[in-house]
Amino acid sequence: MANRNWLSNKMYQMQAYPCLVTVSFVVDNTLPNGTNFVKGGGVENVYMNTVGAPGPSNPNPEPGIIMIELQDPYERLLGGFFQAASPLDGVTSLNTVAGQLCVIVSLGTATLAQWQAAGVPAGIEPAVGLAFVPTATGPIGGLAAVQGVSTSGVQVVEACGNGNLSVKRANNAVNGGALVYTQCLDSAGAKVAPALNTVIVGSIYLSNSSVTVNGL
Secondary structure, three states: OOOOOOOOOOOOOOOOOEEEEEEEEEEOOOOOOOEEEEEOOOEEEEEOOOOOOOOOOOOOOOOOEEEEEEOOOOOEEEEEEEEEEOOEEEEEEOEEOOOOOEEEEEOOOOOHHHHHHHOOOOOOOOOOOOEEOOOOOEEOOOOOEEEEEOOOOOOEEEEOOOOHHHHOOOOHHHHOOOEEEEEEEOOOOOEOOOOOOOEEEEEEEEEOOOOOOOOO
């Protein structure tokens, strides 16, 4: 089972050995694994559909499928949740439009006063990646730039199959760790590939103990 240096902060629950693994990645079907910037303690890799030659460990699932490989096996999959963060629209502008949500992509030489005049709330430091709603229309100044926000196309990410059967993976030193499979659905309930550069963040709740509580 999982052999990590888990933090000792208390979490009041009924499970004997609960483990929470958080994963974050960027969808990019131009890369061998279909993903980029995979982050998360206890996470080995994340595989999605690629339009090129898949990497040696990527089975190249159909578009919309997410295959998460953890570093260790676990006794049971207890649950989890995922969310998709909207990608940028790719259109860089030196101007803001009042009321239209945007994200900073370049600070330029704009001063704090200029950013606040554009709509960055007081007390928040301007930084690349910061989203804000402009209160003014026009140039920010100092060659500072923003992009608009697009959509991921993903309404919900749902689990696939009986996860208890794929997280308890035998001989992980040879085979690798637990596998968790999910799929992305659009607003009509159809399988959908997330838009390029969509960021997906997930938290996977697992049990590292054979002890069950009331059957779970």
